Amino acid sequence: MQIIHSYGSKRLFIPSTYQLNSGGEKSNMAKKFKTKITEMLGIEHPIICGGMQWISRAEIVAEVGNAGGIGFITAESLETPADLRQEIKKIRDLTDKPFGINLSMVPEFGLPARTLQFCDVVVEEGVKVVETAGRSPEPLLPKLKEGGVKVIHKLTSVKHALTAQRLGVDAVTLVGFGSGGHIGNDNVASFILIPKAVAALDIPVIAGGGICNGKGFLGALAMGAEAVLMGTAFMITRECKIHQNIKDRLVETKETDTALLLTTIMNPIRCMKNKLADECLAIEAEGADFEKIITTVAGGKGQIAYDSGDPDGAPIACGQIAGLIDEVKSVRQVVDDILTEAAVLLNRLNGLAVG
Numbered sequence: 643m644q645i646i647h648s649y650g651s652k653r654l655f656i657p658s659t660y661q662l663n664s665g666g667e668k669s670n671m672a673k674k675f676k677t678k679i680t681e682m683l684g685i686e687h688p689i690i691c692g693g694m695q696w697i698s699r700a701e702i703v704a705e706v707g708n709a710g711g712i713g714f715i716t717a718e719s720l721e722t723p724a725d726l727r728q729e730i731k732k733i734r735d736l737t738d739k740p741f742g743i744n745l746s747m748v749p750e751f752g753l754p755a756r757t758l759q760f761c762d763v764v765v766e767e768g769v770k771v772v773e774t775a776g777r778s779p780e781p782l783l784p785k786l787k788e789g790g791v792k793v794i795h796k797l798t799s800v801k802h803a804l805t806a807q808r809l810g811v812d813a814v815t816l817v818g819f820g821s822g823g824h825i826g827n828d829n830v831a832s833f834i835l836i837p838k839a840v841a842a843l844d845i846p847v848i849a850g851g852g853i854c855n856g857k858g859f860l861g862a863l864a865m866g867a868e869a870v871l872m873g874t875a876f877m878i879t880r881e882c883k884i885h886q887n888i889k890d891r892l893v894e895t896k897e898t899d900t901a902l903l904l905t906t907i908m909n910p911i912r913c914m915k916n917k918l919a920d921e922c923l924a925i926e927a928e929g930a931d932f933e934k935i936i937t938t939v940a941g942g943k944g945q946i947a948y949d950s951g952d953p954d955g956a957p958i959a960c961g962q963i964a965g966l967i968d969e970v971k972s973v974r975q976v977v978d979d980i981l982t983e984a985a986v987l988l989n990r991l992n993g994l995a996v997g
């Protein structure tokens with residue numbers, strides 16, 4: 643017989659013999675998964691929190707590390723290289739587990755000198771891994787490789803993944819069409835992107851976008867991924883320092899409640915539908931130029947909305963996976979639930995295999 647656990651109504655299918663402890667915080671039936679990525683990064687579980695602008699600060703990244711995964715502090719959320727050094731000091735006071743730094747670049751803005759200075763800090767501080775995104779990591783690689791830093795490049799197409807492999811990155815994260823944040827221009831779903839990438843590449847592939855539970859996790863590993871990367875699922879956690887109003891709105895958000903902004907400037911970003919998203923879509927439909935569009939969405943509006951709790955005041959990146967998330971959990975509970983559900987599903991699949 644199966645029960646549907648009370649705190650995971652839409653998500654956890656747990657046979658009655660495997661019920662979670664009360665609160666679901668701990669379960670000794672969860673399995674451990676050893677992959678090329680757990681080995682490469684020295685982490686317990688192949689579960690990654692992708693860098694999130696304004697959100698991925700020391701506290702939540704430390705929490706992901708303490709739960710056995712790994713997260714990335716977004717350097718771009720900080721003003722100066724000195725601030726990044728300070729943030730690294732802060733996370734080291736919070737955890738002795740591995741963590742990384744996200745270096746996001748905006749294609750239209752070229753390569754800011756600041757990004758190279760962030761690389762210097764990464765190397766000098768002995769950080770072991772960076773997540774690069776937004777444009778080719780090529781100009782960053784000499785510094786990072788010389789400093790012994792592993793580089794995971796996040797992208798949205800197999801073609802660019804092959805280039806990244808040729809340039810010498812250590813792993814790639816492929817994010818599919820349903821992901822939160824920038825989704826590229828190919829519009830390919832993770833279900834197709836991941837097996838394609840695994841077949842084409844020799845370096846480890848991480849599956850990103852559209853994952854929040856054991857089904858997505860196990861599905862990604864079954865497709866050949868060596869880890870999963872999530873954004874939205876970690877955004878909707880207790881430890882995430884955004885206002886409760888925003889978390890509540892995200893919990894209400896259905897899979898059909900996201901919108902793609904910035905498609906007219908060829909840099910689409912998937913966000914929750916809200917007033918600001920409507921405004922942006924309206925000016926894009928009117929043919930607004932780059933300057934006007936960027937002024938509408940940027941300028942630190944995200945940080946202000948996250949702090950003040952105005953769910954309509956900024957473009958709030960969010961994946962379609964929000965439709966499968968109906969409560970705010972702790973980071974550890976997100977990780978534990980994935981592993982528990984994956985173990986249950988493995989048993990189920992074994993049971994289904996006949997002959």
Ligand SMILES: Cc1cc2nc3c(=O)[nH]c(=O)nc-3n(C[C@H](O)[C@H](O)[C@H](O)COP(=O)(O)O)c2cc1C
Binds near residue numbers: 852
């Ligand atoms: C609120 C939010 C902010 C994000 N900011 C960044 C960022 O600054 N840099 C980056 O590389 N990716 C960013 N992302 C993308 C995530 O790292 C990750 O690739 C994505 O969320 C995965 O899809 P999912 O949300 O479906 O899990 C962001 C995502 C969200 C939801």
